Amino acid sequence: MTDTNSEQIANQIEALRAQLDQYNHEYYVLDQPSVPDAEYDRLFRELQTLEAAYPELGSDTSPTQRVGAPPSGAFREVEHEVPMLSLDNAFDADEMAAFVRRVSDRAGVAAEALRWCAEPKLDGLAVSLLYEHGKLVRGATRGDGYRGEDITANVKTIRAIPLHLRGDFPDRLEVRGEVFMSRVGFERMNEQALAAGEKIFANPRNAAAGSLRQLDSRVTAKRPLQFYAYAMGTVQPERQLDDDSHYQRLLQLREWGFPVCPEIAQLDHSDACFDYYTQIGEKRDYLPYEIDGVVFKLDAVDLQEQLGFVSRAPRWAIAFKFPAQEQLTWLRDVDFQV
Numbered sequence: 142m143t144d145t146n147s148e149q150i151a152n153q154i155e156a157l158r159a160q161l162d163q164y165n166h167e168y169y170v171l172d173q174p175s176v177p178d179a180e181y182d183r184l185f186r187e188l189q190t191l192e193a194a195y196p197e198l199g200s201d202t203s204p205t206q207r208v209g210a211p212p213s214g215a216f217r218e219v220e221h222e223v224p225m226l227s228l229d230n231a232f233d234a235d236e237m238a239a240f241v242r243r244v245s246d247r248a249g250v251a252a253e254a255l256r257w258c259a260e261p262k263l264d265g266l267a268v269s270l271l272y273e274h275g276k277l278v279r280g281a282t283r284g285d286g287y288r289g290e291d292i293t294a295n296v297k298t299i300r301a302i303p304l305h306l307r308g309d310f311p312d313r314l315e316v317r318g319e320v321f322m323s324r325v326g327f328e329r330m331n332e333q334a335l336a337a338g339e340k341i342f343a344n345p346r347n348a349a350a351g352s353l354r355q356l357d358s359r360v361t362a363k364r365p366l367q368f369y370a371y372a373m374g375t376v377q378p379e380r381q382l383d384d385d386s387h388y389q390r391l392l393q394l395r396e397w398g399f400p401v402c403p404e405i406a407q408l409d410h411s412d413a414c415f416d417y418y419t420q421i422g423e424k425r426d427y428l429p430y431e432i433d434g435v436v437f438k439l440d441a442v443d444l445q446e447q448l449g450f451v452s453r454a455p456r457w458a459i460a461f462k463f464p465a466q467e468q469l470t471w472l473r474d475v476d477f478q479v
C-alpha cells in the first residue's frame with residue numbers, strides 16, 4: 142500500500158467513525174435518528190470491513206467496539222454487573238449459515254447437533270431489572286453496555302414488570318428484556334397526541350425509548366409500554382436451575398412472574414432456524430408488536446460460556462434481520478420525529 146493510499150484509507154475510516162458516532166448520539170441519546178437503520182447498518186459494516194482489512198488502523202474507541210451511547214447525564218448512572226452487550230447481525234441466509242459454521246467449529250459440535258433458542262427480535266429497548274429478596278430495587282437502561290441510566294421510577298410504572306417475584310426465586314436476580322410498545326398502543330397514543338395538538342412519534346421503538354427516558358415518571362405511566370424478558374444477568378446464589386438450557390431459563394422467568402414472548406421456540410437442529418425465520422417472517426405483519434428479525438441463541442448455557450464474547454456481542458447469538466422495509470415508511474415518517 143502506498144503512503145497516499147494508506148492515508149486515504151485512514152481518512153475514510155475516521156470519517157466513518159465520526160459519522161457513526163453522530164448517528165449513535167442521535168439514536169441513543171436524542172432518540173431522533175436522522176437516517177434509516179439500513180443506512181446505519183451499511184456504514185457500520187463498511188467500517189467493520191475496513192478495520193478487519195487494516196488492523197493497524199484499529200481503535201478502542203471505534204463505534205464497532207461499543208454497544209450504544211454513554212448515559213445522557215440526566216439520570217443517575219448505574220454500573221452493570223454483567224455487561225449488557227449488543228448482538229451481531231446476519232442480513233441473509235449465507236451470513237446466517239456462516240454464523241452456524243463458526244459456532245459449530247468453536248464449540249466442536251456438528252452443526253446438525255446444535256440446539257437453538259429462537260426469539261423474535263423485538264424493536265424496543267433493552268432494560269435491566271434487579272430484584273433483591275424478590276423485590277424490584279432497580280431498573281436501568283443498557284447505556285454503553287457497562288454503564289446505563291437508573292430508570293427505576295419509570296420501569297415501576299410498566300404494568301407488565303412485576304414489582305415482586307413469585308414462587309421460589311433467588312435472593313438476587315437480574316432480568317433483562319425489551320421494553321416496547323404494541324402497534325395498537327402506539328397508534329392510540331399518536332391519535333391522542335394529535336387530538337391534543339402535540340407532536341407524534343415516528344415509530345413504536347422511538348415512542349418506547351422516548352417514554353422510558355422521561356425525567357417525570359408520571360408521563361411514562363401514561364404510555365402504553367410492555368415488556369418481554371429474554372435473559373438473566375446476575376443470579377445469586379447461583380442456584381441449580383432445572384435445566385442448563387436458555388429456553389428452560391426463559392420458562393423459569395415466566396414462573397417467577399415475567400412475561401416472555403409467546404413465539405419463542407427451542408429448535409433441535411440448525412436447519413430448523415431457517416424454517417423458524419421464514420414462519421415468523423410470514424407472521425410479522427400480523428404480530429401485535431414490531432419486530433426486525435429473529436434472535437438465535439445457542440441453547441446450551443455451558444456452550445454459551447465456553448464461546449464467550451467478542452468486543453460488542455456474544456459469539457453464541459445472532460440477530461438474523463429481516464430485509465429492510467423501513468426506508469419508505471421511514472421517509473414518510475421523517476416529519477414526525479420528536
Ligand code: NAD
Nearest residue numbers: 164168174176177178181227228260262263266267371436
Ligand atoms: P440491535 O438492535 O441490532 O440488537 C441488540 C438489541 O436487540 C438488544 O440490546 C436488545 O435490546 C434487542 N433484543 C430484542 N429482542 C431480543 C432478544 N430476544 N434477545 C436479545 N436481545 C434482544 O443492536 P443495538 O446495538 O441495540 O442497535 C444497533 C442497531 O440500531 C443498528 O443495527 C441500527 O439498525 C440501529 N441504529 C440506528 C441508528 C440510526 O441512526 N438510524 C443509529 C444507531 C443504531
